[in-house]
Amino acid sequence: METQAMADARRWLAERGVVEAGDGWVDVEGPDRPLTANEVAHSWAGEVFTDEGLDVSEQVQLAFGLLDLLDDYWVTCEIRFADRGSQGPLPAxxxxxxxxRRLEADRDADAVTYSLWADWFEDRETAAxxxxxxxxxxxxxxxxxxxxxxLRRAGRVLACAGPVPWPVKQKAYxxxxxxxxxxxxxxxxxxxxYHDVYGxxxxMAALALLERLRLPAGTPFLAELRSVLAAGHRNHYRSPQAWDNVAQPSKE
Known part of the structure; x- marks a missing residue:
């Protein structure tokens, strides 16, 4: 079902000669072939923030409409660039x-959760x-x-919050x-x-939390995670052999 935000984004693109056709997009001034959503995002998502006919709040709303329409991670990159750039920050x-809203929506949110994880949460200046x-x-x-x-939003955020500093997320956990x-x-x-480079x-606090979780029997990596935490390891990349030792125990 197309939302009003998607309809607004579709109309904005059409005004610039970009329309959906079949399984792709067509740009009247672009190549003589269908364009992917990613190509449209790279060409136009940043342009939203130069549209002088819109105030900044309207630009942000339009950008999210493009995200809904194209379902492409690059749109979130342009949103972040605008927020962190010389003209930012965007209205919080x-x-x-x-x-x-997109974390709560009953539709795929991979672009949004990847944006949180790789951009906002891995950056110590924006994670908190x-x-x-x-x-x-x-x-x-x-x-x-x-x-x-x-709850859908909470589940998605918790699952991608590995890079968030522990003191920031512990209360929520x-x-x-x-x-x-x-x-x-x-x-x-x-x-x-534990496994993310920036995790x-x-x-000990993570182990205490882990012991409170009700998880299905045979949950993959549960035993391994419990072992490395109990041994006091903070991150796989600081001591990779620790995980290897419990995941592949010696046969001697």
Missing amino acids: DVLWDGYR TAFAEVLGNDVGHVVAEESDAP DIAVRLPALHGSLFKGLLAG DLEP
Whole structure:
């Protein structure tokens, strides 16, 4: 179902000669072949923030409409460039409402979660604000109310929060663990916190949290994660042999 944001983005592109055709897109001034969504995103997502006919809030809303329409990670890159660039920051309420809405939507959110993980959460200058805005500020209400859309957002954020500094996310983790529906996502976040190059966790605190999770029997990597945390290891890349030793025990 096409939303109003998608319709606005489609109309904005059409005004510039870019229309959807078949399985691709056609640009009246572009190559004589269909364009992919990624090509359209690279050509036009940044242009949204130069449209003088729109105020900044409208530009952000239009950019998110393009994200919905194209479902391409590059659109999120242009949003971040605009926020962190010389003309930024973007209006925080509009920016983070855009992220929250898409995290709550009952549709694929891979571009949004990848954007959070690889761009906002791995950057120590933005991780705390980004995590607070997409979950930390209201995690207590989300857990207490147990509404489908906010829980969908919480699960997606927890699963990709591995790079968020432990002191920033620990309180949210401690609240989220009260709700078994979020335990699978918490486990994914802990596992990423250990394995991601920029992952961050405190071994003993993470182990205590891990022991509270109700996970299916035979959950892959559960035993390995428990072992390395119990041994005090913080990150796979600091001591890769630790994981290898428990994942592939000696046959001697």
